Amino acid sequence: MFKEDFPIFDDQLIYLDSAASSQKPKPVLDTMLSFYTHQYSNVHRGTCALASRATQMYEDARQTVADFISADKKEIIFTKGATEAINLVASGYAQTLKTGDEVLVCISEHHANFVPWQQACLKSGATFKVFGILPDGTWDMDDFNKKLTTKTKLVAIAGMSNVLGVLNPVKEIINFAHKNGVKVLVDSAQSICHSAIDVKKMDCDYLAFSGHKIYGPTGIGVLYAKKEVLEQLPPYQFGGDMIDIVSVEKTTFAQLPARLEAGTPPIAEAIGLSSALDYVQQIGWDKVQAHGKCVFTHLIQQLKEMKDIQFLGNPDLKSGLVSFNINGIHPNDLSMILSKQNVCVRVGHHCAMPLHQFFNLSASIRVSLGLYNNEQDVDTFVVALKKAIGFFK
Ligand code: PLP
Secondary structure, eight states, rough: GGGOOOOOOOOOOEETTTTHHHOOOOOHHHHHHIIIIIOOOOSOOOOOOHHHHHHHHHHHHHHHHHHTTTOOOOEEEEEHHHHHHHHHHHHHHHOOOOOOOOEEETTTOGGGHHHHHHHHHHHHHHHEEEEETTTTSSBOOHHHHHHHHHHHHHHEEEEEEETTTOOHHHHHHHHHHHHHHHEEEEEOOGGGGSOOOOOHTOOSSSSEGGGGGGGSSSEEEEEEEEEHHHHHSSSSSOOSSEEEEEOOOHHHEEETTTTGOOSOOOHHHHHHHHHHHHHHEEEEEEHHHHHHHHHHHHHHHHTSSSSTTTEOGGGGGSSSSEEETTTTOOOHHHHHHHHHHHOEEEEOOTTHHHHHHHHHHOOEEEEOOOTTHHHHHHHHHHHHHHHHHHOOO
16 A cells, blocks of 8 residues: 555565664655755754755754654754663763662563663662563563652653564553652654654653654654753763853853754754654554554464464554564574565564563564555465475474
8 A cells, every 4th residue: 555655665575674674765765865965964053055954954854753742842852763862861860860769661671771771770879670571461560560669760661562562551651650750761662653642641751762663764863851851861972063162161061952962963864754754644643553453463363373373472462563483493594484585574582682581582583564564465474484384394
């Protein structure tokens, strides 16, 4: 249905790795090429018409991002990805956390929302705590309630795990955390392309995502934070653009968002991201979700019929992506044979080693869908998977 918008696809390629990174639709490619061809300049510094225009486009992109998640423009910081957005927040916390404080994350977090907090706690002497999941892949809310204490300073959780594919009840955690005076960071790297996000309704304190997982370019990500919370974050990097006055004696810093965006920003990438968000908006969330649900349901139905399949979590609770193993066959072997049939899936620990340890696994196969996938892709994949299994059994 939407495949024709994505020039990479020919008759052969079956791309089932959108959770790692999505393919790019023509409007995004055209926007970026046109910017580099006709409109390129650095931003914020020049007085020439080209620089003013590029600055306007970069700042318009910030507005588009803000509108996309119902935030205020002043609450949007451009980063190079979700990882950098989370590190920006974690580096601030590393400076203010004290011994006795606690940070709480889930066992299913991507390393990008796990390691920065572990390191911030190590640096500051705070305690790094982890709450569990149930075997079906949902959060263990009893464990969460037990582990959130009066010492907790921050909860960092994903809107959707990149392995389990469960859309998590973040609002429930946010409400509970806020009642206890605890701030919440939501890692929306996966959930951003599955449903509309309204940060005001969600009431998260911080939210992070990457452009490349929602049909935008690499090298651009977003940190949203409530204005009063952003004001508290110390500069993450130092250099050009983020200063007010510099002298030999001292430096004062610029207002937000510049204070947290040191150096030349990813200009074309921000404009490309804005185009990707426009693309999704123009299709509309209703259509995006209806299409996604239809193809994913077809995928799960087919997989459930397969012999020797072992899902990570309950397949009926997932959307958009599914991870599994076939008993007795290493996922690397299966993926190699799938690749020979032009089918791209992902194998490994998917940057979620603690989660794989919970399931007593070292690796799994992950199939993840994008707007461009259709039922025919699923059928081709299932035939290719059966062929690959047949090779070993
Ligand atoms: N969080 C989740 C849930 C992810 O799936 C990923 C990437 O796969 C990230 C964070 C990190 O995103 P990036 O590598 O674009 O910074």
